[in-house]
Amino acid sequence: DADVTQTPRNRITKTGKRIMLECSQTKGHDRMYWYRQDPGLGLQLIYYSFDVKDINKGEISDGYSVSRQAQAKFSLSLESAIPNQTALYFCATSDGREETQYFGPGTRLLVL
Amino acid sequence: GQSLEQPSEVTAVEGAIVQINCTYQTSGFYGLSWYQQHDGGAPTFLSYNALDGLEETGRFSSFLSRSDSYGYLLLQELQMKDSASYFCAVGSGTYKYIFGTGTRLKVLA
Numbered sequence: 001d002a003d004v005t006q007t008p009r010n011r012i013t014k015t016g017k018r019i020m021l022e023c024s025q026t027k028g029h030d031r032m033y034w035y036r037q038d039p040g041l042g043l044q045l046i047y048y049s050f051d052v053k054d055i056n057k058g059e060i061s062d063g064y065s066v067s068r069q070a071q072a073k074f075s076l077s078l079e080s081a082i083p084n085q086t087a088l089y090f091c092a093t094s095d096g097r098e099e100t101q102y103f104g105p106g107t108r109l110l111v112l
Numbered sequence: 113g114q115s116l117e118q119p120s121e122v123t124a125v126e127g128a129i130v131q132i133n134c135t136y137q138t139s140g141f142y143g144l145s146w147y148q149q150h151d152g153g154a155p156t157f158l159s160y161n162a163l164d165g166l167e168e169t170g171r172f173s174s175f176l177s178r179s180d181s182y183g184y185l186l187l188q189e190l191q192m193k194d195s196a197s198y199f200c201a202v203g204s205g206t207y208k209y210i211f212g213t214g215t216r217l218k219v220l221a
Contacts, residue, residue: 042214043211059210101147
C-alpha cells in the first residue's frame, strides 16, 4: 500500500462550489504539507502542519483552508472554487530530520 | 525576497553526464534538496545537502556551496528513464520549503 494517499485523484467542479481534498499517510510523520503545481511550474506551498495543533500558512493560502484531523490526516478545502484554482495538488509528509518530503500521487482539479 | 533559479531545460544523450545548477536567495537557509518528477507523476526525493561539498548516491551526485548560494545535481551515465523534471528546493526559515520552477531534462538516444 502507498505510504501517502490522496483522494480524489481527479475532480471536476464548478465555480463557487466547495470542495475538499483529502490526504492520509501511514509513515508516522508529524509534518504534512499541501502544494499546488501549475503546468510547467514548480510547487507552491499552500499550508503546512507540524503536528495536529499546529497549522501554518504558506506562500499562497488565500482561498484555501485546511484541517489536521489526526496525525495521519490533513485535508485541504476550497470554500468557493474559482477557475484559477485549476491545478495539480500534492500532499507531502516529512519527519523533519533531513528535509526529505514524501509526496502523494496528486489530485488533478479542474474548476469550470 | 526568496527565490531559486535553475535552467528551464537541458538536453543530453544517453550515457552522457549532465549538470543542473541551482542558485538560491533565501533567509534562514538550512539545506538544499533535489527532487525528480516524471510527467504525470509525483515528485520523488533524490538528495539533500546541509553542508558544503559533494554527496554521491549511485549515478546521482549533489553539490552545495553555502558561501556562493549555489548547488548542482550531477547525473552520470544518463539513461532514457532519467528524462524528467528536476527541482531544487531549499529549507527556509519562513515558509519551510521553497521549490524552484524545475529543469526539464531530455535524454536523447
